[in-house]
Amino acid sequence: MVRQQVEATGVCVITGCDVMEIGRGSEGEEVVLSTGQTLLAHLVVIGKGVVPNVELARDAGIGVGGILVDKYLQTSIPDTYAAGDVVETADIVTGESIVSGTWTNATEMGRIAGENMAGGVTEYEGAFKRLNALEVACIPVIAGGVVDLPPDKGYQVYTSRRGDTYRKLVLWDHALVGALLVGEIEG
Ligand SMILES: Cc1cc2nc3c(=O)[nH]c(=O)nc-3n(C[C@H](O)[C@H](O)[C@H](O)COP(=O)(O)OP(=O)(O)OC[C@H]3O[C@@H](n4cnc5c(N)ncnc54)[C@H](O)[C@@H]3O)c2cc1C
Known part of the structure; x- marks a missing residue:
């Protein structure tokens, strides 16, 4: 339904393939797809998800994939808490380990980590993956x-x-x- 509506505005939607190369062709900037198709482009926007920047935590000796926390959002170092996109948490529905990458989850985690840093004992139940x-x-x-x-x-x-x-x-x-x-x- 969404695709039909987008295409009705004149936008061409191509799915099920990868971008193999972005470079300069004889007619300008070109994007080469895994199907072999070549598109001319003035601008390329890439959306590839969220990867936590955990360098600071790793250097401090905190357990990481994303930053690992317990149910109180405390890291492996006592009294040090983490919240938001950088945290590896569990999908509240499936239990699967995820990095969430949404504002709603980040603010909820922030509230709970803040409460616990101030002496509370509030548990974080997990995030919606989607x-x-x-x-x-x-x-x-x-x-x-x-x-x-x-x-x-x-x-x-x-x-x-x-x-x-x-x-x-x-x-x-x-x-x-x-x-x-x-x-x-x-x-
Ligand atoms: C273009 C875009 C659109 C989005 N749209 C939506 C949307 O529609 N709905 C939605 O729910 N979410 C959306 N998000 C995601 C949402 O913005 C994030 O989930 C949210 O901002 C996460 O908050 P955070 O505090 O965990 O991390 P951030 O907002 O990323 O804050 C982390 C902060 O830490 C700082 N920092 C990093 N490393 C260090 C360091 N070593 N020392 C000191 N400071 C450091 C950074 O500069 C940054 O200010 C969008 C994100 C982007 C980029």
């Missing part, structure tokens, strides 16, 4: 929790598509663990 709210080509989209489903894991999935609206709800053991809303995001 938590996005955006508008693409005038279509509002919200995605949270488990929406790309691993096969045969026993999730119950309910979907509905009506006109320009798509809704997908994912349940695990009668609890909502993921939602994808396109077009109409109320409720």
